[in-house]
Amino acid sequence: xxxxxxxxxxxxxxxxxxxxxxxxxxxxxxxxxxxxxxxxxxxxxxxxxxxxxxxxxxxxxxxxxxxxxxxxxxxxxxxxxxxxxxxxxxxxxxxxxxxxxxxxxxxxxxxxxxxxxxxx
Amino acid sequence: xxxxxxxxxxxxxxxxxxxxxxxxxxxxxxxxxxxxxxxxxxxxxxxxxxxxxxxxxxxxxxxxxxxxxxxxxxxxxxxxxxxxxxxxxxxxxxxxxxxxxxxxxxx
Numbered sequence: 128x129x130x131x132x133x134x135x136x137x138x139x140x141x142x143x144x145x146x147x148x149x150x151x152x153x154x155x156x157x158x159x160x161x162x163x164x165x166x167x168x169x170x171x172x173x174x175x176x177x178x179x180x181x182x183x184x185x186x187x188x189x190x191x192x193x194x195x196x197x198x199x200x201x202x203x204x205x206x207x208x209x210x211x212x213x214x215x216x217x218x219x220x221x222x223x224x225x226x227x228x229x230x231x232x233x234x235x236x237x238x239x240x241x242x243x244x245x246x247x
Numbered sequence: 248x249x250x251x252x253x254x255x256x257x258x259x260x261x262x263x264x265x266x267x268x269x270x271x272x273x274x275x276x277x278x279x280x281x282x283x284x285x286x287x288x289x290x291x292x293x294x295x296x297x298x299x300x301x302x303x304x305x306x307x308x309x310x311x312x313x314x315x316x317x318x319x320x321x322x323x324x325x326x327x328x329x330x331x332x333x334x335x336x337x338x339x340x341x342x343x344x345x346x347x348x349x350x351x352x353x354x
Contacts, residue, residue, distance in 0.1 A: 162343075171334065171345055171346075171347050171348045172283075172285075172291065172334055172336075172345040172348075173345070174342055174343040174344065174345070186341060188342045189342065222290055222291075224290075224291075231279060231281075231296065231297065231338055232279075232281075232338030232343055233281050233293065233296045233297075233338070234281075234283070234291070234293060234336075235293050235302065237290035237291060237292075238290065239290060240290055
């Protein structure tokens with residue numbers, strides 16, 4: 128069955144970086160984009176960007192493009208999202224989601240979420 | 248960026264009620280509109296794609312409609328498991344943007 132399993136919760140100091148992983152199984156990893164979506168506590172969904180798991184090409188939301196890096200390791204079907212220069216308002220749940228290459232941007236499977244807390 | 252709005256922001260309904268949520272885009276997005284349901288502490292779940300196509304496994308009481316700038320999600324006969332927050336999302340133009348959400352609870 129299709130699964131996206133994310134790394135566990137993390138606590139970071141302001142100014143630090145965090146790297147969240149998203150391990151895929153049950154489908155051909157390189158047939159899909161992996162997107163990252165942020166959700167602050169009690170707030171809505173915010174798209175951060177995507178990576179083409181086949182080519183490695185990325186597209187970032189302008190809001191994050193100067194401090195986010197999305198990568199993937201096809202040998203272990205895992206995508207990564209690294210966010211740097213963390214601030215307290217980066218405290219949020221981060222989700223990965225898949226979207227088939229060449230299709231519309233529809234997130235049919237999501238990871239379980241990774242809570243990142245930024246606190247001094 | 249395409250701005251998405253939803254109305255109402257929250258609603259209270261009784262079991263069995265027909266519930267309608269509206270999503271508007273500030274420019275024409277054709278039918279590139281998706282609906283998700285999110286329950287507390289859980290990841291969003293895909294309900295409707297391309298404005299009106301029901302995702303496999305989603306109950307038929309959910310339906311979507313609309314084109315261009317105005318879209319609707321209808322729940323025909325609210326069930327207890329339908330409580331949660333509903334988000335629309337456009338993918339006509341990057342960046343992908345979501346509506347602010349509509350919280351559905353019991354009256």
